Amino acid sequence: MTTVAIIGDGPAGLSAALFLAKNGHEAIVYGQDKTAMHAAQLHNYLGLDDMSGTDFQAAARTQVTGFGADLRDEQVESITRQDGRFTVHAGDATQDADYVILAGAKATRGLAEELGVDIADGRARVDTENRTNVDRVYAVGRLARPSRSQAIISAGAGAVAALDILSREAGKDVHDWDTPPKDGE
Numbered sequence: 001m002t003t004v005a006i007i008g009d010g011p012a013g014l015s016a017a018l019f020l021a022k023n024g025h026e027a028i029v030y031g032q033d034k035t036a037m038h039a040a041q042l043h044n045y046l047g048l049d050d051m052s053g054t055d056f057q058a059a060a061r062t063q064v065t066g067f068g069a070d071l072r073d074e075q076v077e078s079i080t081r082q083d084g085r086f087t088v089h090a091g092d093a094t095q096d097a098d099y100v101i102l103a104g105a106k107a108t109r110g111l112a113e114e115l116g117v118d119i120a121d122g123r124a125r126v127d128t129e130n131r132t133n134v135d136r137v138y139a140v141g142r143l144a145r146p147s148r149s150q151a152i153i154s155a156g157a158g159a160v161a162a163l164d165i166l167s168r169e170a171g172k173d174v175h176d177w178d179t180p181p182k183d184g185e
Helices: 011-022 053-066 106-115 151-170
Strands: 003-007 026-030 070-072 078-082 085-090 093-097 099-102 137-139
Touching: 003 011, 003 085, 003 093, 003 106, 011 026, 011 053, 011 099, 011 151, 026 085, 053 070, 078 106, 085 099, 099 106, 099 151, 106 137, 137 151
Parallel strands: 003 026, 003 099, 026 070, 099 137
Antiparallel strands: 078 085, 085 093
16 A cells, blocks of 8 residues: 655645545545635535535545545644655654655645755646656645646646556556446446
8 A cells, every 4th residue: 555645635635635545545634724725615616506615625524534534633844755755744743655745835835845846936846747856746736836726726636646646556547437336236
């Protein structure tokens, strides 16, 4: 099982955690539920007619933990890297991880810089899979798109990063596609 440390618990981080946990990987999300979503009202999130950001966060957190993700109400102080693995330092605890997803803006920028992530014009440079220049480190949400941030785009970026990790671990392209049960099942 792969362990992924996700720093940030907004739509991007929770979306990544959902895909990873649902597919049997250990998804550890660090955040204090202080995301900008609590100041949002969702009228343009596909599939939702109207929902407060606070209600969205509550529903997303419940969904993610239902699939087995570990939500930790902790602030990450640093991340160290050795031999292709990461150690997340939060309070008195440490957590080893195979991958890191930086899913926030202010709190994750310093961590990104510490890890050597290329940041230019106020944003982390990422490729189409949200990979940074540091192997096994992804940047999603407002860290990668600070001036064009939007909840549904952030959630999609988290899913893209998670699918890339799932594909890397499987050694082939992975699709997370669920089908409804057939009649009689």
